[in-house]
Amino acid sequence: MTMNRSIKQIIKGMPATDGAGVELVRVIGQPALNMFDPFLLLDAFRSDNPDDYIAGFPPHPHRGFETVTYLLNGKMRHQDNAGHEGVIEAGGIQWMTAGKGIIHSEMPEQEDGLLEGFQLWVNLPADHKMDDPKYQEFNAAQIPLEIREGAQIRVISGTTSQGLSGPVTQPLTEPLYLDVTLAPNATLSESIAQNHNAFIYGITGQTQIQSRVVNRDELAILNQGSELEIQAGADGSRFLLISGQPLNEPVARGGPFVMNTQQQIKQAFSDYQSGRF
């Protein structure tokens, strides 16, 4: 039997400052939503005031999970301690598996103009937290677009019900990461793995699921189910649709490290401080 997903809860982000003074909105990883397994954190940033973003994120470490940066506007330069460097541009995705340890910086590659995007943290299972770091990076032109009546879907990760797959793959959590744009009053039907944790995040306009409305900058946690029916409001809408396989493992957090036990967090700090990253 198919079951349509409904909205369980709507979460508003909390203003936060991170890095060297970047103003952002923390949506997952804050008191109202500590985590949503396997998602540990979601930051949204959107500003055309350089004071909000210019300080960027100077070198800092990560261990035990993946950071996923998706830019809608602007440019970010990243650089790591293994010599990997590049620029993420508007419409591009960087899916970084930090694994056992990486030290990187993430700095705006612009002095003015709009910077807008998201950073999502996706957990890794215990037996893969110490894997070697790796990247999956794709620019806007490399992300396939599915066009349906009234809908355009940028498929970053996972496979749509019409069979289009995104370039990012992660069999450990099977993430679905779609950037959906709907025409005014258009509807979209999509399948989501029954047991995945799934949410949508409103970017523009209003999005309705079973008569509940999700506004811009709101995250809607969805109940379990295999199908999703979405309708755009009178101005159309754009939103992220994200889901993943929950890991159901203990989570120990220590700033930029996410492991399973406090002992492993202590080890991460000690390894970082003694230059073993």
Ligand code: FE2
């Ligand atoms: Fe980072």
